[in-house]
Amino acid sequence: MRHADAFSFRQIAPEDAAELLLFEATERDWFEQHIEARAEHFYTPEGISQHIHEYLALNAQGRMRPLIIQYQGAIVGRANLREIENGYAKVGYRIAQHACGNGLAQKALNHLISEACCIDQINTLTATVSLDNHASQRVLTKAGFEVMEKLPEYSIVAGRKLDCVMMQKIDV
Numbered sequence: 096m097r098h099a100d101a102f103s104f105r106q107i108a109p110e111d112a113a114e115l116l117l118f119e120a121t122e123r124d125w126f127e128q129h130i131e132a133r134a135e136h137f138y139t140p141e142g143i144s145q146h147i148h149e150y151l152a153l154n155a156q157g158r159m160r161p162l163i164i165q166y167q168g169a170i171v172g173r174a175n176l177r178e179i180e181n182g183y184a185k186v187g188y189r190i191a192q193h194a195c196g197n198g199l200a201q202k203a204l205n206h207l208i209s210e211a212c213c214i215d216q217i218n219t220l221t222a223t224v225s226l227d228n229h230a231s232q233r234v235l236t237k238a239g240f241e242v243m244e245k246l247p248e249y250s251i252v253a254g255r256k257l258d259c260v261m262m263q264k265i266d267v
Contacts, residue, residue: 102199104206107161109147116143118170125192129228131250160210174203176211182218184211200234212267220264225257240264
């Protein structure tokens with residue numbers, strides 16, 4: 096992997112189904128160390144196609160901005176604005192293990208902030224992150240997010256109940 100400037104962002108599309116399924120299946124163990132596991136059906140051609148169509152329907156309603164992150168034409172991550180409503184949205188991103196350590200998570204978050212500000216007129220962003228995920232907490236803090244609420248036993252990751260925090264950035 097090279098510097099984060101070599102990465103590009105674009106809206107997810109139905110044509111991404113096969114590559115997205117490969118990406119998600121390949122990175123599944125990595126992701127499930129940090130976030131809640133997806134249902135088994137997600138990891139099927141039908142499941143991933145349904146996922147894409149649901150996200151695009153939410154995008155058409157102005158309630159979501161689902162993006163993929165590419166490096167040299169290959170998917171290496173995802174970034175989303177979710178639950179967009181009344182100037183508010185949640186941010187989320189997932190980066191392939193081999194792409195970590197290149198500033199890509201920070202670039203993804205900064206891209207979401209830019210999208211929120213310039214396109215969706217959002218002024219408040221939130222993210223939920225486990226207390227164990229120090230890397231994501233650093234990324235969020237560096238982008239101006241602050242801890243707003245502690246969420247005890249909020250998430251189940253790898254069979255463990257994890258404490259999380261809700262972080263927020265106001266005046267995006």
